[in-house]
Amino acid sequence: MKTLLATSVIGDARLLAGVERGRLDRQNHLWTHGAPPDLTRANYQQLCEAVGLKGRGGAAFPVARKLADLPDRGVEAVVVNGSESEPLSRKDRLLLSLAPHLVLDGATGLARALGAPHVLIAVHDAESAQSMREAILERDDRLAIEVTETPDRFVAGEARAVLSALEGGPAVPPGRKVLPTRQGYHRRPTFLSNVETFAQLAVLARLGARGFSATGLSTAPGTQLLTVDGAVQRPGVIETPTGIPLDTVLQFAGAEPGPVLLGGYHGRWLSQPVPLDGASIVVALGSATCPLGEVYQVAQWLSAQSAGQCGPCVFGLASLVDDFARLLHGDVNGWYDAQRHLGLIPGRGACAHPDGAARFLTSALQVFDDDVRRHLGGGCGRPVLGVLPVPGGVA
Amino acid sequence: MSRLEIDWTRCDGHGLCATLLGAAVELDEWGYPVLRGREITAGEGPDARRAVLACPALALRLSRSVNR
């Protein structure tokens, strides 16, 4: 997949400062952001607590709590999870390819503060890998920094799947639920977070808590990166202050009126504008395409993305594809079966894929209620335009 | 108090657990166990342990409930 290079900024440019001129090499990076300060573990802990920094990979876990959960000594590695698992998301790839030094500052600064000898960066596209490798050669961090390309599959981006891949194993989540902070890389304590989190840490280290909190919500200050896609005039990645209303984002991107998907293919459809609430993906569907047909294509893709390990996920998603196909063709039993199957898959897998897929499909049936009725009555008369991108094309 | 847990990467849907512990486990339409999600009572303890030991895939565990 190609990196979406279109970037724009509402308000202050922090993470995206300077990238409108292209990739920031070491010199341009220092010129834009200044030199990174040398902070202690206690400094990081305080800063993250003060601004309530949360992980930017989707789970929104407080960074301060993750830090506090690490043992005092013996932290093995800091892992930058750049294997963006949501196929619609572009923000992490964008940071890796345009602002690699900001990400590295965040990761190496924290590794030094934690006394961790390794910094491991998992990416899943060649462009990001190359950008990071070049950046590492441009600096001298006196740490073992490694870039690994992991498979480009939805579930392969899950934290424990990434750790497994970094250790040379298969990129699937293990069946046992373990915390990376206790048993991470080679079963040793590990700090793992996504790319944007490290870039935010680099910004926070420089600005301090006061400076960082000068924009955005008072409860969760700072900026956020949003990927905007679908029926919009200006798709791309936007940096905005936290707390920005969804309507403003849609207007800014030139979205067609119509249903909106928040949070990607593990996210949910909205029937009315709601606060963004940490979601980093916004997709406008417009009104020219058949919503259920679009959802059906994504369902097929979600089913194909199941790592094939866990029965209810494998059989449940395959059944749902069949249910949606029947529903599309006006068979009311497809609707009933879908409702039942949607109740059967959440919480019944080694990772959150079935839960996320169920959220996406359940909200589709709710929000596209009218379209369901039209299909049961013979069809909605609209073509499936493919507004929702499906990686690798439609099966 | 304890709870049943399933390692979904191992469970093959043999369904033995539902036979041995029908009060706490039923099977879905694909033959995989659906846990009723509640605590295993002291009275069910022996049956639950028997089910754990009998699972041919070593997929079933009895865990102490800790809130984390």
Ligand code: SF4
């Ligand atoms: S829940 Fe699904 S996607 Fe996750 S590991 Fe199991 S089979 Fe794979």
Ligand code: SF4
């Ligand atoms: S006995 Fe074990 S393998 Fe069989 S259904 Fe129960 S948990 Fe799964």
